[in-house]
Amino acid sequence: MRVGLWSLAHLHARSYVSVLRRHPEVEWVGLTDEDPARGAHMAQEYGLPFVAEPGELLARVHAVIITSANADHKAMALQAAEAGVHALVEKPIATTLADALAIVSAFERAGLVLGTAFPCPFSPAFGALRDAVASGSLGKPLAAKTTNRGKMPGGFFIELERSGGGAVIDHTVHVADLLRRLMPSPATQVHAEIGRGLFHETWDDSGILTIDYADGAFATLDCSWSRPTSYPTWGDVTLRLIGERGNAEADLFGQHVTRYPADQSPPAWHPWGSDLDELMIHDFVAAVRDRRPPRSTGRDGLAALQIALAAYESSRQRRPVAVTAGA
Numbered sequence: 001m002r003v004g005l006w007s008l009a010h011l012h013a014r015s016y017v018s019v020l021r022r023h024p025e026v027e028w029v030g031l032t033d034e035d036p037a038r039g040a041h042m043a044q045e046y047g048l049p050f051v052a053e054p055g056e057l058l059a060r061v062h063a064v065i066i067t068s069a070n071a072d073h074k075a076m077a078l079q080a081a082e083a084g085v086h087a088l089v090e091k092p093i094a095t096t097l098a099d100a101l102a103i104v105s106a107f108e109r110a111g112l113v114l115g116t117a118f119p120c121p122f123s124p125a126f127g128a129l130r131d132a133v134a135s136g137s138l139g140k141p142l143a144a145k146t147t148n149r150g151k152m153p154g155g156f157f158i159e160l161e162r163s164g165g166g167a168v169i170d171h172t173v174h175v176a177d178l179l180r181r182l183m184p185s186p187a188t189q190v191h192a193e194i195g196r197g198l199f200h201e202t203w204d205d206s207g208i209l210t211i212d213y214a215d216g217a218f219a220t221l222d223c224s225w226s227r228p229t230s231y232p233t234w235g236d237v238t239l240r241l242i243g244e245r246g247n248a249e250a251d252l253f254g255q256h257v258t259r260y261p262a263d264q265s266p267p268a269w270h271p272w273g274s275d276l277d278e279l280m281i282h283d284f285v286a287a288v289r290d291r292r293p294p295r296s297t298g299r300d301g302l303a304a305l306q307i308a309l310a311a312y313e314s315s316r317q318r319r320p321v322a323v324t325a326g327a
Contacts, residue, residue, distance in 0.1 A: 030050060031057075122276045122279035129182065144239060158201065185215040230256065233269040
């Protein structure tokens with residue numbers, strides 16, 4: 001299967017390149033980037049072909065992974081769909097519901113595979129939590145306390161016209177997607193407190209969300225960029241679920257070794273567990289090969305985006321707001 005990568009704007013691009021290079025079923029065609037100098041430099045670093053024109057790359061591949069700034073996803077995804085190319089789009093799938101729907105509709109009309117880059121559902125810890133809910137051993141889920149706290153990433157993430165928001169749009173979508181897979185009923189409303197008190201800039205750096213579900217359950221989410229630069233890893237994803245008959249917790253990135261360097265470098269956490277990016281890309285490649293939906297579809301990306309955008313609207317209106325039905 002011939003696969004390429006479009007854009008190096010997102011931090012995850014390097015991880016995806018590494019996975020694609022060692023995938024036994026993938027013929028690496030190359031990468032293209034809206035910044036030719038950046039693209040050519042990384043291609044040389046990894047010993048990969050650099051394709052100057054995106055149209056040329058799309059003409060040569062079966063599938064493409066889009067890792068651009070959030071606001072560029074729509075234009076790139078629609079160009080891929082028009083070229084008959086399957087796509088895995090970085091999260092959030094878009095910055096507006098209209099753009100997300102346009103992407104999803106284009107791929108559905110073309111009969112192409114569209115995936116949203118959500119690696120967290122591939123976590124064994126999350127899988128165990130999901131199985132505990134499905135088995136009924138915890139009883140009916142009543143509440144969840146969740147986090148996705150990380151370092152401020154910089155780059156396009158803090159350029160509002162390219163990102164669509166700050167910490168809330170960046171980190172809400174991951175956990176909103178996980179909760180959608182756990183909770184028996186759909187989300188109905190979101191109440192959010194969003195702030196800029198950590199970095200005091202124009203973009204939001206902190207958020208606390210309460211998500212209500214149709215059956216009376218609720219979840220809270222801390223989606224802030226609250227980890228300092230000295231923190232030993234990028235951040236966390238944790239879920240604590242309270243059920244009628246029991247509680248359970250999952251720390252999706254808890255499998256790590258702490259390294260204390262001999263020099264003045266700060267301590268660092270080195271993961272030893274499953275490579276979630278690798279599992280996600282293997283699933284996407286298999287979905288394209290077998291012409292089946294990937295584990296995280298475009299509509300999964302749309303549903304998660306609904307929660308993030310409802311959070312911003314709640315913050316603007318200073319009250320809970322209903323989750324918009326976008327499908």
